[in-house]
Amino acid sequence: MANSTQDEYARALGKEVAIGSVDKELRLLWEQDKASTNASLINLAVYSEADDAILRNSEIVQAITREHACRAILIGIDRGAPETSIRAWITAHCHLSQQGNKSVCCEQVAFQLTGKATGRLRNTVFAHLNSDLPLVFWWQGELSPIFSERLYSLIDRFVFDSSDWAEPLESFRKIGQVIDESNELLPMDLEWTRSYPMRLALAGLFDDPLASMALEHTNQIRIVVNPKHRMAGMQVLAWLIQSTGWTKSKDLGLCDNETSQSSADRFYFETHEGSDVTAIVEYDASSAPIGLVELSSSDCSVRVRRDADSAYCNQQLDAGEHQLDRLIPAASDDPSELVADQLSRGGKNTLYRTMMPTFLELLSCGE
Structure with missing residues (x-):
């Protein structure tokens, strides 16, 4: 040397x-x-x-x-x-x-x-x-x-960043296999950590009674992410579907193979009341890692936006005369700061484990 x-x-x-x-x-x-x-x-x-x-x-x-x-x-x-x-x-x-x-x-x-x-x-x-x-x-x-x-x-805790992976499906299948085999290992994807402020902001909007009432009438989910952070967008969608308990469409199946992994991924679901929901994960090179998460029905839109390089997320609720628009802090996108955040919060990551089967189904759709 x-x-x-x-x-x-x-x-x-x-x-x-x-x-x-x-x-x-x-x-x-x-x-x-x-x-x-x-x-x-x-x-x-x-x-x-x-x-x-x-x-x-x-x-x-x-x-x-x-x-x-x-x-x-x-x-x-x-x-x-x-x-x-x-x-x-x-x-x-x-x-x-x-x-x-x-x-x-x-x-x-x-x-x-x-x-x-x-x-x-x-x-x-x-x-x-x-x-x-x-x-x-x-x-x-x-x-x-x-x-x-x-x-x-x-x-004890396995931290990784799937935004670095060229072939994420194979690697996530391995992670999923380990989760099935052991309750001891706590996996944590930094893409999931990146999505935390957006998930928290969206959940906060549904504390509003009008947004909560409109949830089962949702007909579209739109998620916009930077192409490098496709995994974050897919995990947010998996979290939404797992949280609501909605199921894949009986008529259309789960996904549209023609758009998968190109400019957008498109999926189809049904609410408990039988409403059809189209979910689109779009890729925009000018976007923040997660730039938009929006749920829309005929009379209500609930969205969280974040501009590229912005330190804030914008919570918005549009239900006719009832409007909300406020800023909340966003987290850092830097991997080392995300790791530090994980060390501060700890926890058992049960939500991540619960979301994983739905996420793997979305990721492998159309394979």
Whole structure:
């Protein structure tokens, strides 16, 4: 490794240590710094198969540890490399405590692996978790064969971003299979987290009696998303259908194959009262990740809008003379801030698990 690259790794990742000496070197790190307190409430593992990902992820973890005390494990893997190797670095991310006179620090251990890694990932990397704490595992990029029972059996919360996936259906089927097999793993898609402000805003509008009365007379659902965030749009629709208990159309089936995955996805449902509902998920490159969720009937429209780059969502209710129009804060679209938000909220993600079968049915429609 060239000296300039070595310097970059040292600045970002700290001291390089022998694999067998990681725990010893961590102890020495704290013995040398009496003014700092080691704080951990979780294990946070960040996994990527992209080049130099551990350098970028060290910066991300430094930001996350300002609010969330953890032992961070950074994992970078080049599975295509012909030679098998593993290297390790240790450092600590420190921030002043609220009193301002003492640093609170979180440990970070970074591993760079090359070649076949499945066994070494479990036996070497995971040997350095804080065994008394839950493991949040943030998977970045496409789901690969590394995601197997030998890996996910060790994980408490599995965080991923399906907007990064080129072939989402196959990966979601794997996630769905794991959900069916185990109640222990808590999966969390950052696309689902992105949709939270829109879902919350829409649910809030249906607290209005007129909107609630009009729900069963809905004849159209329109969702507009950025093309990169198709999964978010489909998950919002799955949430709506699962929440209402509506069923697919007896006459038209579930979807229109001609428009699927092009400029729009089109689906057909029936309400409990037998009203026909057409649901359209549209793709607009100028849209926010989720730019619009709208439910319309003959005399009432309920919608939540968000302009691209806007920090607010716009709640709107149009029921003739009865009108509502107000702004509420939207969440960040940045993956690291979404992960931090998940760490703050925790929970069992039961709604995500409940939504998943409907989502998979929508995603696979017309296959």
